[in-house]
Amino acid sequence: MVSAVTEVFTPLGPVLEARALTKRYGALTVNDAVSFSLAPGEALGVLGPNGAGKTTLLKMLAGSTAPSAGQVLYDGRDMSGLTEPARCRQGIVRTSQVPQPFEQISVWENVLTAAYHGGGHHGDAAEEVAYTALKRTGLLERHDEMAGALSLMGRKRLELSRALACEPKVLLLDEIAGGLTDFEVHDLVVLIQDIRTSGVSIIWIEHVVHALVAVVDRLIALDFGQLIAEGTPDEVMEGEAFKRAYFGQDAILEGAR
Amino acid sequence: MAESQIVTPRPYARTSSAALPLFALAVILAALITLPFWATGYTQRSVLEFLYFLALAQAWNLMAGYAGMMSIGQQAFVGIGAYGLVVMAEDLGINPFLTVPLAAILAVILAVPVSWLLFRLKGAYFAVATWVIAETVRLTVNANIDWLGGGRGRTVRSLGQFDRHLREDLGYWVALALAIIAVFGVFFLLRSKTGLALQAIRDTENGARSVGVETRRTKRIVYLFAAAIAGATGALIYIVQINVRPDAAFSINWAAYVIFIVVIGGIGTIEGPILGTLVFFFLRDMLADLEAWSMLIFGLIAIMMMLFAPKGLWGLLNTHRPVLLFRTARRLPERFAAHKEGE
Numbered sequence: 001m002v003s004a005v006t007e008v009f010t011p012l013g014p015v016l017e018a019r020a021l022t023k024r025y026g027a028l029t030v031n032d033a034v035s036f037s038l039a040p041g042e043a044l045g046v047l048g049p050n051g052a053g054k055t056t057l058l059k060m061l062a063g064s065t066a067p068s069a070g071q072v073l074y075d076g077r078d079m080s081g082l083t084e085p086a087r088c089r090q091g092i093v094r095t096s097q098v099p100q101p102f103e104q105i106s107v108w109e110n111v112l113t114a115a116y117h118g119g120g121h122h123g124d125a126a127e128e129v130a131y132t133a134l135k136r137t138g139l140l141e142r143h144d145e146m147a148g149a150l151s152l153m154g155r156k157r158l159e160l161s162r163a164l165a166c167e168p169k170v171l172l173l174d175e176i177a178g179g180l181t182d183f184e185v186h187d188l189v190v191l192i193q194d195i196r197t198s199g200v201s202i203i204w205i206e207h208v209v210h211a212l213v214a215v216v217d218r219l220i221a222l223d224f225g226q227l228i229a230e231g232t233p234d235e236v237m238e239g240e241a242f243k244r245a246y247f248g249q250d251a252i253l254e255g256a257r
Numbered sequence: 258m259a260e261s262q263i264v265t266p267r268p269y270a271r272t273s274s275a276a277l278p279l280f281a282l283a284v285i286l287a288a289l290i291t292l293p294f295w296a297t298g299y300t301q302r303s304v305l306e307f308l309y310f311l312a313l314a315q316a317w318n319l320m321a322g323y324a325g326m327m328s329i330g331q332q333a334f335v336g337i338g339a340y341g342l343v344v345m346a347e348d349l350g351i352n353p354f355l356t357v358p359l360a361a362i363l364a365v366i367l368a369v370p371v372s373w374l375l376f377r378l379k380g381a382y383f384a385v386a387t388w389v390i391a392e393t394v395r396l397t398v399n400a401n402i403d404w405l406g407g408g409r410g411r412t413v414r415s416l417g418q419f420d421r422h423l424r425e426d427l428g429y430w431v432a433l434a435l436a437i438i439a440v441f442g443v444f445f446l447l448r449s450k451t452g453l454a455l456q457a458i459r460d461t462e463n464g465a466r467s468v469g470v471e472t473r474r475t476k477r478i479v480y481l482f483a484a485a486i487a488g489a490t491g492a493l494i495y496i497v498q499i500n501v502r503p504d505a506a507f508s509i510n511w512a513a514y515v516i517f518i519v520v521i522g523g524i525g526t527i528e529g530p531i532l533g534t535l536v537f538f539f540l541r542d543m544l545a546d547l548e549a550w551s552m553l554i555f556g557l558i559a560i561m562m563m564l565f566a567p568k569g570l571w572g573l574l575n576t577h578r579p580v581l582l583f584r585t586a587r588r589l590p591e592r593f594a595a596h597k598e599g600e
Contacts, residue, residue, distance in 0.1 A: 064466065088469035100464030102457045104525075108589045113453040118469030126450075131593045143589045147460075162468050 013076055015040045015201050016061065016092070016170050021070035023056050023225075030056045032225045033070065038170065043192075043202040045212040047236065048222035049245055054205045055097060057222070058172045061203070062094035063087040074170070088118045091169030095162075095176055097205075099155035103148030107139055110147050110158055111165045118166025133164040137191060153184045160191070170201045177208040189214050209237075221245065289433055293426045301429055305497065307538055308432040309490045312439035313511065314518040314530035316486035319443050321516075322525035323455040324479040325462070327380070329512045330387030333371075333394050334364040334484045336507035338491020340398065340405055343501050346415045353416050357431055357492045364488025365481050372480050376473060388509070395507035410502035413495060428497050435493060439486050440583075443527055446482070447585040451475060459525070487511075520559045523569025527583040532571050 014037035023031040031053045038044050048054050059065035061072055063084040072079040079087055088094075102110050108130065115121050115129040134140040137157045142150070147158055156176055163171060173192070177185045189211050196202055196215065206212040212219075212233075219236040221229040223245035229236045236242055289308075293301055313331065320326045338360035345360075346353040371390060378386050399408050416424060446452050454475045457465040465472055495501045514537065522533020540558070544551035566573050 062467070064463070083471075084466045085469045085471050088467065094467055096464070096467060100461045100467065102460040102464060104460055105453070105456050106586065106588070109453055109456070109587050112587060113450075113457050113465075113470065114468035116450040117454060117471075120469070122450075127590055127593070131589070166469055 014038055014073075015042075015075060016203070017073040017076075018057070018061065019071040019073065021057065021060050021072070022068050023053070023060060023065065024068045030225050031060070031067075031222075034222070034225070034227050035070075036220050036227065036230065038201050038203060041196075041199055041201055042218065043196050043204065043216040045216035045219045045233070046203060046205040046222065047209070047212070047219055047242070052222040052245075053225040054222055055174055058094055058174050058203065058205060061170075062092055062172055064094070085117070088166055089120050091167070092172065093118060093163045093166045093168035093170070094172040095159045095174060097174040097178070099152075099159040101147035101150065101155050101158050103146065105147060106143065107134070107145050107147055107150070107158060107161075108143040111139075111161045114162040114165035118162075129167065130165050133161045136164060136194070137161040138187075152179055156180065156188070164195065168200055170203070171195065173202065173204040173206070175205055175207060177206055177211045180208075185211050286437075290430075293429055298425070301425065302497075303538070305425075305429045305432045307534055308429075308436040309493055310514065310518060310537065311531060311534045312432075312435045312486050313490055313515045314522070314534055315436075315439040315443050315527070316483040317512075317515045318519045318524060318526075318530045319446070319455075320479050320483040322519065322529075323447070323452075323459050324476045325459055326476060326480060327384040328387040328480075328483070329384050329509070329516070330389075330391035331483065331487045331515065332507050332509055332511040333387075333391035334368065334487035335491035335494070335511045336391075336394060336398070336503065337364050337367055338488035338493075339495045339501045339506035340491075341488065342492040342495050343405065343411045343413060346413050347411065350415070353413060353419075353492075353496055354427055354431060357435070357489050357496070360492035361485040361489040364484040364491075368481050368484035372477050375480075376476065388512075391507060391509070391512075395503055398507070399503040405503075406501075408503060410500060410506070412500050416496065416499055424496070428493065431493055431496070435486070435489055440527065440531070442482065444583050444585060447527070448587070451478060452585065453587070455479065514555075517555050517559050519569075521562050521569055523571030523575075524567075526569075526571050527585065528575075529569050529571040532574075533569065536570065 016038040018034055018036050020033040020035050021031055022029070022033050034057060046054050046057070056065060060067045063079065063082055063086070074087070074090065074092060079092070082090070102113065111130040111133050112126060115126040115133070119126065119129050121129050134143060137160050139154070139157045139161050142154065150158060160176065177188055180188065185208055192202065192204070192215050202215070204212060204216060216233065219229070219231065219233050220227055221236050221242045228241040228245055229239045231239070289304070292304060296304070317328070317331060320328055341360035341363045342353060342356045345351040345356040351359065375383060375386055398405055405411060419427070447455070454465065454470045457468070457470055458472050458475060462472055491506065495506065518533035518537045519530050520533070521536055522531065523529025540555070541551070544554055547554070562569060
């Protein structure tokens with residue numbers, strides 16, 4: 001009846017916490033008092049139909065959109081006063097749903113920019129970080145290509161490489177598997193698992209559910225801007241509120257017959 | 258030059274062919290430095306004018322071509338530099354040539370509060386606001402400040418202390434220094450961490466912010482740099498012209514010509530404005546008899562370039578045989594390339 005809420009007990013406090021995050025555009029409420037927390041090293045998936053407010057939620061966490069109400073806490077500190085670049089340097093890094101490559105510079109320069117600015121490194125150290133990031137995402141071969149010449153998969157890898165070069169503690173992924181072939185999705189899942197194993201906490205919005213559940217420990221589901229379910233992947237996806245949001249009221253009734 | 262036939266994925270001059278542009282650059286610099294000793298007065302004055310237009314064009318190109326700030330109000334800082342010269346040389350008794358760097362500082366000091374206003378605006382609003390601010394300053398100086406001579410302006414009498422040839426030679430070298438500072442200042446800025454940030458902002462501002470680039474601060478650095486160059490240029494121009502009038506010092510032509518130069522030369526490159534300045538001087542000489550019509554022709558050429566060759570003449574020249582005088586691109590360091598092949 002009511003979706004189960006699993007408590008994650010860890011000796012440390014949450015690395016990231018959303019407290020009643022709300023976003024309104026005039027009469028439209030995109031996010032309505034959404035609260036959840038992310039434990040250190042945890043991978044949290046976000047599900048929800050189109051327009052549920054997932055991207056806006058991620059943007060509020062990253063600081064690219066200011067909430068109408070509510071707070072974002074990072075390591076227990078209120079992030080309200082910090083801009084997106086400042087949060088990025090502190091370790092909250094977001095990849096965009098539509099990749100945002102710097103098209104007229106090379107792949108190498110794209111990642112180097114992130115290592116300098118988001119990673120806060122200088123000189124050789126920045127180059128080291130950029131190199132490692134490209135190596136991890138498998139883009140190293142294409143370091144000399146203009147970013148604008150990359151395919152969709154290339155752009156997504158670049159988006160991820162840049163995020164890694166910022167040395168995130170919390171990585172916010174917005175539909176990074178969308179539009180890719182199954183084969184490409186598989187590679188991406190391996191990569192994200194690897195990033196997670198290295199100790200980065202992850203929040204991942206994704207419609208490609210099999211990719212998501214292959215990585216995350218826990219799911220939250222949003223509908224019409226509200227948190228409707230939270231728990232393990234099985235708990236959430238078997239929950240009634242979730243099914244209703246995705247398949248409508250009738251689907252439940254038919255299933256009951 | 259057989260090796261330049263090889264198709265490379267990016268327009269780099271390869272290491273082996275990099276020596277040639279460097280040598281050419283050294284020869285050109287040597288010729289420019291010694292020019293007052295071997296050229297005619299007319300040539301020297303033309304080159305002087307070329308140099309300060311080049312400085313203005315480099316600064317505007319950095320601002321518009323890299324940071325996406327389409328200012329049409331740089332004449333505000335040219336005028337401020339010009340009046341900085343008048344006040345500092347005439348009222349404060351400072352050596353007129355020393356006022357050139359001081360005018361740059363003055364322009365920066367005034368550009369800081371202006372940037373607070375301007376940076377709230379984007380795109381066309383930003384462009385219009387830069388123009389409105391420049392006009393406001395012009396009209397204020399023109400009508401309201403008797404001390405600055407009103408519409409008639411003022412003359413820099415203290416320049417009389419210098420022999421005419423000495424004045425022209427010193428002015429020339431100051432212009433050369435200014436152009437060198439502008440060109441190499443832009444070059445080294447673009448090779449730095451800030452340069453990468455600028456190119457990131459040019460391509461996508463949101464993307465830049467998402468990788469930690471402080472977009473506002475980066476744009477402000479560029480805006481202040483452009484103001485400094487314009488301020489210094491303003492002082493320099495009126496060391497040569499002596500009479501400072503508001504309509505001339507704050508003329509929108511300072512912005513219009515410079516935009517023309519950058520657009521025809523090739524926006525977003527260092528070489529483009531150099532080529533553009535050369536073409537501009539050539540065209541201006543050719544069209545000199547047409548007076549007002551020449552402006553229409555300039556405008557028409559600029560529109561045609563924007564429509565059919567948005568990368569300018571440098572872009573057209575550089576598609577087939579990539580030879581760059583200024584390589585601002587950063588490449589994967591050799592130490593990593595060795596690694597990669599070892600695997």
